[in-house]
Amino acid sequence: MSDLDRERGPKFRRRAEARPDEVLDAALALFIEKGFAATRVEDIAARAGLSKGAVYLYFPSKEAILEGLVKRAVVPIADTALGVLETYAGDPRLVISSVLKMVAGRLSDPRMVAIPRLLIREMIHFPQFAQMYRREVLDRVLPAVERLLQNGIEEGYLRPVDPHLTVRSIIGPIVLHMLMAEIFAITPPGGLEIGRLIDNHLTILFDGLSAPKSDRRFMAT
Amino acid sequence: MSDLDRERGPKFRRRAEARPDEVLDAALALFIEKGFAATRVEDIAARAGLSKGAVYLYFPSKEAILEGLVKRAVVPIADTALGVLETYAGDPRLVISSVLKMVAGRLSDPRMVAIPRLLIREMIHFPQFAQMYRREVLDRVLPAVERLLQNGIEEGYLRPVDPHLTVRSIIGPIVLHMLMAEIFAITPPGGLEIGRLIDNHLTILFDGLSAPKSDRRFMAT
């Protein structure tokens, strides 16, 4: 009978504890598509398959929906990233490589980038949520990356660079790649090609843009 | 006639033909500060020192003000950047260094980053302006950078990397640095320190993160 119930369709899905999540899913899609301000609560309700009023059974305001989105995104992201970062051993370049490749995979999932994208756009109106994201995600992940770099330096794998600033050199190219694609629709000829981007970036990141001395036909002045 | 104008004294219509620009200045400041949607035409008028109705003498709509802003920013930026990029000779790393350092200087001027910042946030609602910016600025500057890299490779200064993707490795870290500061208020302990960021980034960019073989205490596995 419970199987039957499940098959009856959404009209009979009462007391669904999944409702808040359905609302968040609908809201996330619309916020990304049209922005927070241009999304009407009624749109969210329609996409989630309920009435306008029902949304307010789960969230006290439109802003609370955004807050719910950020909160929901906060825990798994940080945990995933930290899990990888804190269990490494040996050459940190291997960790960086694999994390960036993993990140590349995740970035194809629009749900993973959705929250940062949202925050970039709406941060002015809701700085508190940007700060929440920073506190729960960035303030936990970035220091872990910095420790990784610091250890790599101390153990002789890496040059003595500033770990705090070097984080930007590692992640920045990927962020810019996404931004250019998203904002200006500037992509490489063959598509997003995140894999190729990362390969190209890792080569430069680890070994530098300069040609090896033996390869050089001319000397730099 | 311009002499005549000047002699009329500052009180008489001194800004008659400068009015549109003053409206744009006011609008830019407010759009950055509060976002496009949250900025009222009346606010712009007040900050520009004229009446709400007068704004509509110069711009047919609020959206046209944004369009005017993007248009005004488009020409000089591209020209400046192209001027530097296309007059180089010899080692492209010197050009990259000096351009990035120049960029670092410019980035302290909020007016220079204002339009991209605006587009990042409002692009969803006005993709046509993002495309205009792309067409007039990015589509002219990025190919010039790519040519710079291509030449550097052909002349043996640089490794044989993908010029299109490598642009992201050059600019991405700086963009990310600004974004983190702006959205999440994440700055190095001593302030924005754009200069130190660029020095650190150039070291990695040109010579790589890996320790030189002679410095290594351990061997990478």
Add this chain to the structure above:
Amino acid sequence: MSDLDRERGPKFRRRAEARPDEVLDAALALFIEKGFAATRVEDIAARAGLSKGAVYLYFPSKEAILEGLVKRAVVPIADTALGVLETYAGDPRLVISSVLKMVAGRLSDPRMVAIPRLLIREMIHFPQFAQMYRREVLDRVLPAVERLLQNGIEEGYLRPVDPHLTVRSIIGPIVLHMLMAEIFAITPPGGLEIGRLIDNHLTILFDGLSAPKSDRRFMAT
């Protein structure tokens, strides 16, 4: 049967047939506290200890709850007052004194004034209930008071005043006292002091505000 009921213990359906009254009790408290419009059916249900839907098992609408309140209040009030008024004999001033003193006692019970208070505030929206209250209570009590006065006049206890209008002179001061306390929080220094008010009022009511001729130091002009 009432014995049986009592033996069933408090836990089992102890309030099954008392439910409507508990709803009314809850509603009265909330209507007085926050007004009819600002009281939500859900609030009433919560205070009465049942669910929102259950309220609609007993009352077809929110308005019907108000109607139920007025109806419930109507019968006992009139009966009590009429009982006292119609069994007097002799000097009507003794009846007036004792009734006013009794009233003073009752007025400390918020439930006694609650309905008139409610009607004063909500009358605009529900004139039919005000008229019901008038028909069932006032139209029975006021004529009785008027007859009391008329008899007192005819029997020589009272001056030949207009009985209809004199009712206002008897009750008005007490009503005003309550109103000022309730609406404007204007009370005598020592509290509501209904007893002192009535003593002062009775003195004036029966013997007048004017000083007895023998006491007067000056003659009125």
Add this chain to the structure above:
Amino acid sequence: MSDLDRERGPKFRRRAEARPDEVLDAALALFIEKGFAATRVEDIAARAGLSKGAVYLYFPSKEAILEGLVKRAVVPIADTALGVLETYAGDPRLVISSVLKMVAGRLSDPRMVAIPRLLIREMIHFPQFAQMYRREVLDRVLPAVERLLQNGIEEGYLRPVDPHLTVRSIIGPIVLHMLMAEIFAITPPGGLEIGRLIDNHLTILFDGLSAPKSDRRFMAT
């Protein structure tokens, strides 16, 4: 030409400084007629001859309109009453008589009673306005009446009653008369007859309800 302007009708009445007052007039009529909550801002606008939005040029919220009403009513009422009360000399009964008769006249003007009526009904939702009215009107008028009574007592015109409580005996009957007419539509057979009410009330107030000893056919027990 300015005469012409005035005759052109309301469509051309721009920059009218009278607009806020017109809004208040419209709001007062509707608040009295239907209550604050049941009156829509659009109703007020329509009755005042403007659009919904225009109301918000003059008042920031619906509540502010109510506040404006109370404020507008506060000054002239108190001033009028105080003017009469503080310029008396001699027998205070003459002042009481003439003030009550004046009050009776004023009470026929619905605008004079409108604010207290409003406060009686809406006080729960806007106690701050009831307190403002109290502070500005009642706290100035009532003490003046009490001083009048106190002087009358000290000069031998009046019995030694409590002035604070006696105010209720003076005004209460009139208030009750109005309340009964308004809430329950209970009026004397011949209409409101405020004049007759006051005559009857003054007789009782000054000389008491008890029959003069010489008139009594029976003795009180």
Add this chain to the structure above:
DNA sequence: CATGAATGAGGCTTCATTCAT
């Protein structure tokens, strides 16, 4: 009987735009 999730009409408020002066 009882529950409480769901509905949807309705009102306050904002603000881009217009237009009489």
Add this chain to the structure above:
DNA sequence: GATGAATGAAGCCTCATTCAT
């Protein structure tokens, strides 16, 4: 040209009432 009063569409939110369970 310049003003600023006026317009009215649009959206968030509340809550009485319904109804599947």
